[in-house]
Amino acid sequence: MAVSTDTPPADLTNPRSVFFVSDSTGITAETLGSALLANFPGARFDRRTVPFLGNVTSVDAVVADLRRAAAAGAAPIVFATVKDAGIRSRLAGAAAVVIDLLAGHLTELEAELGATAETRAGQYHGLGDLEQYFRRMRAVEFAIEHDDGQSGRDLASADVIIVAPSRCGKTPTTMYLALHYGLLVANYPLTDDDFPTDGLPRIVAPHAERCFGLTTTALRLSQVRHERRPNSTYSSLAQCTLEIRRAEDLYRRTHIPLLSSATRSVEEMSAVILQSMNLRDRPHERPTP
Template identity: 45%
Template sequence: MKRDVFFISDRTGITAENLGDSLLTQFPNIQFNRTNIPFVTNEKAAQAAVLAIRQSKKNGVEPIVFSTLTDMATQTIIKDSCAHVFDLFGTFVEPLEEALGTESSHKAGRMHGIGDTNTYDKRVHALNFTLGHDDGLSLRNLNDADIVLIGVSRCGKTPTCLYLAMQYSLKAANYPLIQDDLVGSTLPKSLDSCRGKLYGLTIEAEQLSRIRKERRPTGEYSTLSRCQWEIARAEKLFIEEQIPFIDTTTVSIEEMAAIARRDMKLR
């Protein structure tokens, strides 16, 4: 079974997609055709969105619409689209206004905008730091990091670091444990200065082997036996050095970042 889903927003659509997708995952037996329509900032754009929504209606099955529009006039137009419309903004803002005893600004894009220059600058600084300290690229100023992820190659360090920087403005470095580190099962001296900021990532050997074969289908690097050895040595290092770590095998990037923040007590 397939259903058409639209994410309507007066900005990027990130919030509508994130919340909408979280709800849709509760229906694993249904396939969803997703369409994001961002920057619906006036009635003309809303009418164009309604046309796209109505054209997707097939066999009398109404599409699903997740909307985070803040303007009541454009939201009213979307509600007249012959679809199941879920107003993700109005559903929560009106009760929140009552709870706080004041009206909201009803301004678009405040969460993802750059009106707060301090927050924006902090995020850019964190991202630049993370990119400059990816995969052991630079070991300078590691102590300035908020968190340093360590683990074997291809276990999810880089995407998790980028997410931490983009989503939480955290300076996240990462260091790949190479054969020399694993043979001795000792912490590299270059990480001594940031020992309290280390967080380990591990993964099941079968999954790691599959991931590595996509990059290098031949050679010892991607063999199951090699992956098993590396993971066993890495986990031994984590335990002996009392480094907290997480198994990333069935965990999303978002979950890895959230768990790491919680475990490391980062804001």
């Protein structure tokens, strides 16, 4: 889509309406659209996701919403993952800036593969490979069982064991790796009972080569904990400083890799863990039971 060089710069201080529109779940539109919007940290956006367009959700209703949003301010931005040509045409006729996240890429693939893409809606998020689906379900069950050190059963099967003080991002990172990559991930919380010690806690020590440590800043940890237990020793800056220092000393002594979660998203942390632990191809090497 060409952008006129004569167009004055937009006022990024006013919230811009953004629609993630899909004929399926909307996950792809949200993910790709949000990745693009992240390049404009000074801008403000009012976001709305519209899934199952043309099936559960009326196309006419969405077009009307886009026109209302345009009448109230700048033209809304639409990130679309819609395969139906008729629906795409209706969206293109609305008072909006429509960014089609599929059409151009599908055309390129069709040309390269010498085949026509199927027009059935919603197939991106179907079950697809059943072996992969069951692997991910098993990984989620494993993550739930081994969350926060609840179980030491079958830790030898874990692809990675995330070790960190409470509220450093262990659980969301564990679940992301399980859901998106089918990895068997456990996590263990470092508490006062684990110190002083020269090595890793007893339950995870036999699996040190698969341990990965998370840390953060004491101030960030205190802020996060304060939301859960305000004005407590648990959330005090002094306690958080002590726990972070002890954890980082432990990681260094035991030579396990570590990463700060202070300024990283779950997606970024997961990518670093995958790369540093050589886990990207691990699920495909283990048969699904």
